[in-house]
């Protein structure tokens with residue numbers, strides 16, 4: 088089928104909830120993507136941080152194929168080896184105690200919300216301790232609860248009233264705001280992204296995160312870290328909290344974990360390792376053997392050597408973009424291969440469209456930034472090819 092026919096079918100039969108870019112993607116190789124007509128793109132999006140080990144990654148495809156031949160699904164009523172081995176790998180590499188497997192980022196955050204409420208309920212025996220503090224400009228998902236957790240008014244239109252209550256949004260970086268919001272003693276947790284992704288690739292200051300950790304300990308509230316976008320190697324360590332020198336009570340992950348298959352979950356520390364017990368939570372597909380086998384292969388590829396390369400390549404991209412000295416570039420920010428390029432004098436969306444017309448897939452974030460989330464395995468040659476297109480587009484501004 089050619090691109091035109093595919094777009095026609097989509098517009099006729101698909102709920103039009105996405106403002107899609109004008110490109111049909113048929114296949115990929117490394118960090119390059121191709122349309123049915125053979126047009127090539129360099130990919131700085133990795134399916135919004137999902138395709139961590141690139142396209143047509145042979146070992147990843149083999150892991151899926153081999154597992155599919157053995158057992159595709161069995162449900163959480165039974166044990167499977169990929170599931171147990173993945174749990175062992177994730178807990179060992181994160182320093183956390185236990186894991187729950189889900190399917191998406193929003194669902195993983197929902198699990199953490201339940202965890203925090205139950206943890207406090209068991210301590211105090213009243214639902215009145217169930218508020219959760221989240222940060223302005225955050226993004227936590229599209230379910231009714233995670234939309235309300237998201238600290239951006241544009242995600243709370245009246246169309247979907249009522250949202251789940253019990254969330255308070257505070258300005259990031261101000262401890263007094265958190266202290267004020269918790270003064271009634273009815274808060275069970277603080278939920279945050281260490282680098283606000285959708286909000287604009289905005290890293291939180293390390294000192295603020297450390298203060299929040301201490302504050303949560305003092306009041307016996309949980310610190311929940313949403314690493315759906317920052318996790319699984321994206322920032323140059325398996326989880327971003329490992330560079331913030333703190334341990335969360337729970338951390339969610341999704342996107343890149345299975346390299347392109349739907350998987351998510353959350354890890355919990357010793358303190359709340361046994362808070363959720365039999366019957367408290369579940370997901371039919373959670374920890375599905377094929378997704379787990381894919382995730383084990385992804386984690387094997389995200390070893391220390393690749394993590395070091397992710398940091399190096401991220402610095403190289405930021406240095407190169409800043410080095411161009413274009414007046415339209417206000418600053419670059421981020422960590423590892425999660426990069427924001429803050430733009431002035433043009434709309435990021437328009438620039439992204441121009442990049443795509445010129446052969447580079449790129450994302451936007453917040454109101455002012457282009458966002459780069461290339462596959463973690465991207466080569467220097469692919470980076471340079473993508474940067475050449477970005478430079479051309481910025482030069483023409």
Ligand SMILES: Cc1ncc(COP(=O)(O)O)c(C=O)c1O
Nearest residue numbers: 191192193226227228284315316
């Ligand atoms: C930080 C963060 N949390 C949650 C989500 C929601 O993930 P999903 O779309 O898999 O539900 C996203 C998605 O962009 C995200 O970036």
